[in-house]
Amino acid sequence: MAYQHPESKRAFKNQLYEQLARIGKALASPHRLELLDLLAQSERSVEELARETTLPVATVSQHLQILHAARLVDVRRRGRQRRYRLASGEVVRLWLALRRTGEAHLAELEHLVSTWLPERRHWPALSIDAALELLQSGRALLLDVRPRDEYASAHLPQARSLPVAELAAHLSELPRDCEIIAYCRGPYCVFADEAVALLRAHGFRAWRLEVGVPEWQERGLPIIQAQAAERSVL
Amino acid sequence: MAYQHPESKRAFKNQLYEQLARIGKALASPHRLELLDLLAQSERSVEELARETTLPVATVSQHLQILHAARLVDVRRRGRQRRYRLASGEVVRLWLALRRTGEAHLAELEHLVSTWLPERRHWPALSIDAALELLQSGRALLLDVRPRDEYASAHLPQARSLPVAELAAHLSELPRDCEIIAYCRGPYCVFADEAVALLRAHGFRAWRLEVGVPEWQERGLPIIQAQAAERSVL
DNA sequence: CAATCATTCAATTATTCTATTGAATATCAA
DNA sequence: TTGATATTCAATAGAATAATTGAATGATTG
Known part of the structure; x- marks a missing residue:
């Protein structure tokens, strides 16, 4: 039967939104958004990303691991590098949706440009x-x-x-x-x-x-x- | 002329991603995602949202203010209530894109269902x-x-x-x-x-x-x- | 096998975020 | 004006997050 007690519905919802918030938390840092933006162009090594963002390599590595834990990026080995890329086109759409929402509502963005x-x-x-x-x-x-x-x-x-x-x-x-x-x-x-x-x-x-x-x-x-x-x- | 010094490019990018991260940060809490999900159905008062989420009213109010600061929701008065709603269809698309990204990559979601x-x-x-x-x-x-x-x-x-x-x-x-x-x-x-x-x-x-x-x-x-x-x- | 290179790990500190509580404010109705 | 209602504010403590540094790992090259 599909009928559930209110408390168990609540437990389900709590777990549901907690899972989805893993993605939200991954999007909560400007550096990680920049990494996603770069990876939307092409896969890159940690070092390449560090150079483009002017961040320390270790910092980039840690941000990439947060993105990976949220399943927004994949890694593969190539020689002694690890090359990161977006997990799928869904992630591209998510990033573009976030950017468009900003363009639609954040007046500061227009001002910056x-x-x-x-x-x-x-x-x-x-x-x-x-x-x-x-x-x-x-x-x-x-x-x-x-x-x-x-x-x-x-x-x-x-x-x-x-x-x-x-x-x-x-x-x-x-x-x-x-x-x-x-x-x-x-x-x-x-x-x-x-x-x-x-x-x-x-x-x-x-x-x-x-x-x-x-x-x-x-x-x-x-x-x-x-x-x-x-x-x-x- | 469009040529810019690398340092000023960096300053521009820093400010750009910092603005966009306002939206990312707003998405970083399970409670706020639940609020967005509810508001995608229809506008609601703070109290209604508190009842549906089983959260204290003051907590909901604070989360709504964070969402409002990121321009994801609008408020209007109706009688002695403040009725919150999503700022636009862009926000709906953002929420759906986040959810789909989770469905595509978070095995835990399937397991929950x-x-x-x-x-x-x-x-x-x-x-x-x-x-x-x-x-x-x-x-x-x-x-x-x-x-x-x-x-x-x-x-x-x-x-x-x-x-x-x-x-x-x-x-x-x-x-x-x-x-x-x-x-x-x-x-x-x-x-x-x-x-x-x-x-x-x-x-x-x-x-x-x-x-x-x-x-x-x-x-x-x-x-x-x-x-x-x-x-x-x- | 040693050296090099790319990346990650671990530990620390500073910062930011979150939830809770009770009080304050503002609006409407009597 | 008073009382009731809806919401926000302010202060706090606890938790999570972020950046930094230097050391550790692990794969490749000589």
């Missing part, structure tokens, strides 16, 4: 739809300006890899007779802003795509992913 | 699609077995309100020549389980719908909502 990225006022970012239209009509070139290993892990169809650090050295290879669309990790990454600024300073018609790979994929659009062999071998 | 709701093995729950098919062909009656005020706040199209507590008294009004589909707050609510058990014990052909109103709405399906006047008047 307008303070630190004031040049975004000059040129509007391209939406996914606007970019798709330009690309499908052949009037634009798509640049992935993230580091090469992130491109290798997953990138948008038709995208060419040209990390922003190498952009200045390759300007002569870029076309002047079409639009150039640059994308990076997502709306809070500055790589594409920097690329667009450099390109425009040299007379190119450049635009920033307002999303990155995770948002593109969440929209149900196809991406080019590294083979499973490269991602999970041994 | 099989321990506390063992009767779920007997009769499979109806998916949204299965329910839609039955309902559209007229071969089923849809019962909302939640408390009446939650039905009033929002319910599925075609649903009749019959709270599980009143079900036993109204059995004679229910049809025996079609399927009966009962739904409640969602997959972890037991109202529909109880309703199905009672109905089957009396010979009805009853089924539990595996989702509630929030999941139905997230799927993009229509719901019947209380008028704005009822929801937000003075």
Whole structure:
């Protein structure tokens, strides 16, 4: 019979929400959110994550273990490294949902962007739809300006890899007779802003795509992913 | 120009993730998750929430203020009550994403359900699609077995309100020549389980719908909502 | 087998969070 | 204005969390 005493219902609910709060607790630190954000681009070693976040390696390791205990990330060995990655697309959706909730309700976020990225006022970012239209009509070139290993892990169809650090050295290879669309990790990454600024300073018609790979994929659009062999071998 | 010094990039990121962690921290307590789950059904007063969660009123009030500081909930006055509700549909999506992440990765959740709701093995729950098919062909009656005020706040199209507590008294009004589909707050609510058990014990052909109103709405399906006047008047 | 490298562990301290209690405030009704 | 009701506030003690440091582990390379 399904009838239960009120006290036992309470015990069930307590255990239920306690389990779910394991995930909530894992999301309760700015450093861990940054780690999730980075891992949404590609798997990484502890050391790589420490370098990108400017945190001590031991601190990153401990945060990763908290994320792992909440089952938000997986680990595998590769040589003497341990490479961490998000446990699944569910985790990407959770992170994006958290970020969108912030964008919807935290006025401070807008303020941060307008303070630190004031040049975004000059040129509007391209939406996914606007970019798709330009690309499908052949009037634009798509640049992935993230580091090469992130491109290798997953990138948008038709995208060419040209990390922003190498952009200045390759300007002569870029076309002047079409639009150039640059994308990076997502709306809070500055790589594409920097690329667009450099390109425009040299007379190119450049635009920033307002999303990155995770948002593109969440929209149900196809991406080019590294083979499973490269991602999970041994 | 968009070029920034590495240190100032770091300062921007620190502030960015610190803001987003306000939301993560709000999700870090089992009690607050239960409050969000309840508010996903309908707005409620502090006292109502305290009664449902069996927590002291002052404790609930403090948790609500934490949720409010993270902008996950809104308040309005109604008489001498303050009625809290989720700030927007984004918050619903965030909560559902967190819950789904738990379902995907926390084995303990499955274990909890099989321990506390063992009767779920007997009769499979109806998916949204299965329910839609039955309902559209007229071969089923849809019962909302939640408390009446939650039905009033929002319910599925075609649903009749019959709270599980009143079900036993109204059995004679229910049809025996079609399927009966009962739904409640969602997959972890037991109202529909109880309703199905009672109905089957009396010979009805009853089924539990595996989702509630929030999941139905997230799927993009229509719901019947209380008028704005009822929801937000003075 | 020793050396190196990447990562984790363990112990400490400082900080933040949580629940509880009783008092304070604010609103409505008589 | 008084009393009742709903909620918040303030103070506290206990618990959990975070960052730091240096040592320990474990796999790979020479």
